[in-house]
Amino acid sequence: MKIKKNLQVRSVGGENIILLQGVNGVDTTKIVSLNETSLWLWNRFADREFDLEQVSGALVEEFGIDPKLAGKDARAWMDMMEQNRLIER
Amino acid sequence: MTRSVEMFLALLRLSLNDTAADDHPEFAGADDKDWEDVFAISARQGTVMLAYGGLQHLPPAIQPPRKLKLRWCANVVKGSDRYDGYRLAIHKLSRFFSEHGFDFLILKGITMSRLYPVPYYREGGDIDVYMFDRAKQADRLVSSQGIDVTCSIAKHSAFMFEGRMVENHYTFFDTDIRFRREARFYTRMEEMLAGMFTVASCPVVPDAANARELPPQAAALYLIGHTFRHFCCMDANVRQLCDWVVFFGAHRDQIDNRLLEAQIEELGIGRFVSAVNALCAARFGFEPRFMIPGSGDENEARFILKTIMRYRVQPRVHIPMVMPLRYIVSRNSIYNRYFGKIGLSEFLRPELMSYFSYLMKRPERGEKSKTRRDPAA
Numbered sequence: 188m189k190i191k192k193n194l195q196v197r198s199v200g201g202e203n204i205i206l207l208q209g210v211n212g213v214d215t216t217k218i219v220s221l222n223e224t225s226l227w228l229w230n231r232f233a234d235r236e237f238d239l240e241q242v243s244g245a246l247v248e249e250f251g252i253d254p255k256l257a258g259k260d261a262r263a264w265m266d267m268m269e270q271n272r273l274i275e276r
Numbered sequence: 277m278t279r280s281v282e283m284f285l286a287l288l289r290l291s292l293n294d295t296a297a298d299d300h301p302e303f304a305g306a307d308d309k310d311w312e313d314v315f316a317i318s319a320r321q322g323t324v325m326l327a328y329g330g331l332q333h334l335p336p337a338i339q340p341p342r343k344l345k346l347r348w349c350a351n352v353v354k355g356s357d358r359y360d361g362y363r364l365a366i367h368k369l370s371r372f373f374s375e376h377g378f379d380f381l382i383l384k385g386i387t388m389s390r391l392y393p394v395p396y397y398r399e400g401g402d403i404d405v406y407m408f409d410r411a412k413q414a415d416r417l418v419s420s421q422g423i424d425v426t427c428s429i430a431k432h433s434a435f436m437f438e439g440r441m442v443e444n445h446y447t448f449f450d451t452d453i454r455f456r457r458e459a460r461f462y463t464r465m466e467e468m469l470a471g472m473f474t475v476a477s478c479p480v481v482p483d484a485a486n487a488r489e490l491p492p493q494a495a496a497l498y499l500i501g502h503t504f505r506h507f508c509c510m511d512a513n514v515r516q517l518c519d520w521v522v523f524f525g526a527h528r529d530q531i532d533n534r535l536l537e538a539q540i541e542e543l544g545i546g547r548f549v550s551a552v553n554a555l556c557a558a559r560f561g562f563e564p565r566f567m568i569p570g571s572g573d574e575n576e577a578r579f580i581l582k583t584i585m586r587y588r589v590q591p592r593v594h595i596p597m598v599m600p601l602r603y604i605v606s607r608n609s610i611y612n613r614y615f616g617k618i619g620l621s622e623f624l625r626p627e628l629m630s631y632f633s634y635l636m637k638r639p640e641r642g643e644k645s646k647t648r649r650d651p652a653a
Contacts, residue, residue, distance in 0.1 A: 197353045200332045206350055218350045 188276045189236050190268070196221060196229060205273065219271050224250075228264055239265060279306065280313035281585060287314070287330030288323060288514065289560045292521055294393040296333040303338040311340040315348060321584075322515035324348070325355045325397040359396035362386065363483070365438040366403060370485030372437075373407075376417055379475050380487060381406040383445065383498070387481055387489040388519050391526040398522075399515065402441040404432075405487075408475055411446045418444075448498055449505060454626030457615055458508070461543065465501045468539055469494055492527040496536055499523055503552065504545055508610055510603060512584050520552060521562045533566040540567060548614050551576030583610070600631060 196203050203226045207217040221229060224246075231245055242261035247254050268274045277285075279302070286302040318327040328348050331339065339345060366386055373380055383404035389395040407414040415425045415433050425444075427433045430452035432443040448469055449462035478488035490498060503520060506512040524531070540549050546567055554569035555577035556562035569577070583606070604627050611618050 197356075199349050199352050199356070200328060202346065202349045204346065204349055204353065206353055216350060216354075218346050220346055 188238065188265075188274045190229065190233055191273055191275050194273060196226060207271070217271070219273065224260075225264060225267075277581075277585070278313075280310050280317060283310060283314045284317045284321075284327060285514075285559050287318075287327040288518060289330070290333040291326045291329030291393065291397065292518060292560050294329075294333075300334060300338055303334065306338070308341050308344070311344055314340070315344060317585075319351075321513045322399045323513075323518060325352045325394075325399065326392070326515075326518060328352045329394060329397050355399060356396045359389070359400060361438075362400045362403075362440065365440040366484050366487065369403065369405070369437055369442065370487040373414070373417075374486040378410060378414055378417070379408060380414070381408070381478060382481055382484065382487045382489055383448070384502070384519070386484065387495075388523060390482070391522045392518075398518075402434075402443050403437070404443045404445060406445045406448070411444055414444055449501055454630050455611075455623060456626070457618070457622070458611070461615070462501070462505070465497065465543060468543075469497060472497070492530040493532060493535065496524070496527065496531050497539055500540065500545070500549060504548055504614075507548070507580070507583070508607065508614075510583065510606060510610070514584060517552070517556055517560070517584075521556050521560045524564070525562065528563075528565055531566070536566050544616075545614055547576065548580075551580050555580050579613075604628075604631070 194205055194207075196205055203221040203223075205219040205221070207219065227249065228242060228245065232242070239258070239261055242265060243254065243257045246252060246257040246260055250257075252260075265274070282302045283306060286300070290297065314327070315324070318324045328351070331345070331348070340348070363386065366382065370380075383406055385400055385403055386395075389398040389400060392398045405414075411433070415427075415435075418435050418437075419425050423435050423437065425433050425435045429450070431447050431450045432445045434441060434443050436442070447466055449466055451459055451463045451466060453459040453462070472494035473491055475488070477491050479491065481487045481489050489495065499519065503512065503516050506516060537546075540546050550567040550569045550573050553562070553564035553567055554573035557564055557569065558574070558577060559581075604624070607627065608618065608620075608623055611623060
């Protein structure tokens with residue numbers, strides 16, 4: 188899977204957000220806020236294919252955490268990305 | 277003033293000065309409703325982004341609820357994008373006029389934004405341009421490109437360029453006003469301004485091709501006149517006070533305060549200017565260098581703030597004729613305050629004529645207008 192193109196993380200006043208614009212002229216803007224780890228993953232996997240294992244491995248490598256915890260966090264991150272339609276397969 | 281208004285003004289003060297305060301009594305015990313009110317007031321007063329800047333100086337314990345903060349943040353991001361679009365439009369407009377040999381001024385807008393601690397925090401609107409003595413030629417040039425140019429009032433024509441409304445000013449102020457005393461006032465101000473600059477004395481706006489701006493001395497008088505006009509029309513907002521603080525703060529060493537004071541005295545608006553200075557000093561930490569306010573100006577400052585804030589409160593029930601009457605009475609009290617005693621016939625007749633003329637011209641006749649327009653325009 189891959190992070191969708193044309194999505195931009197905006198950092199304003201300590202917040203890192205992605206604005207998902209509504210369609211048909213109706214302002215149904217959705218805001219996705221990324222914490223620091225989430226933002227780090229976003230930047231790490233922007234413009235490239237990835238899977239659960241790679242995300243989990245990246246967390247272990249960067250933060251030196253237990254692989255089990257990393258797997259859980261990686262799943263949570265990918266679920267969040269999927270629910271908000273930020274990634275495509 | 278309510279707690280939310282106090283919080284709102286405190287946020288602007290923090291943002292304008294870009295400094296943290298030691299304590300924050302205005303925010304102690306604020307609940308979610310107070311914060312929602314602050315956000316709503318910020319939006320009405322054209323200062324959503326500037327107020328957000330103030331949030332950055334508050335400790336985590338007294339920040340607004342997270343959901344609201346994210347909504348606020350989203351508005352800031354959108355505002356930042358709008359500002360980029362605005363700058364791009366100005367750049368293209370400058371290039372367009374430059375290619376056709378036109379010099380022109382940008383009034384307020386980007387010339388004011390760039391004085392703010394964060395330029396895009398100032399919400400932009402139309403692009404106001406002044407083509408020196410070639411306004412009509414500029415209109416013809418724009419028309420020749422297939423762009424519709426409308427001339428509904430004497431002060432300026434208007435056209436769309438790159439999705440932005442551009443107002444091509446024939447004059448700086450509206451001098452075609454039915455209320456004669458006010459018309460004479462702006463005619464005099466126009467004469468003063470005309471003698472204060474030449475093309476060569478107007479600095480080029482950085483990053484805007486050949487566009488120029490008024491030199492600080494002339495821009496100071498223009499800003500004062502502009503603020504006064506909006507206040508008299510009862511559509512001034514807090515953003516204009518912020519412009520005042522930012523402009524006079526940035527140009528404090530480039531303005532001849534004696535000359536400015538003499539002009540203000542001649543125009544007879546010393547009381548108003550002194551009161552705005554007092555208000556900006558009390559609320560935003562501004563340090564006036566002209567028309568220094570005295571202790572008596574505190575009441576005047578309260579009147580100005582109350583007028584600006586009250587006007588923005590929309591009544592829930594629409595009662596026919598009550599709003600226009602209230603508007604006229606309020607305007608009359610403003611003129612009595614700043615133009616001296618004004619008889620009813622001198623004020624009321626032109627005011628009513630303007631109002632009915634406005635009703636006749638209104639594009640959506642018979643429908644309730646959601647936004648208040650200036651009937652005198």
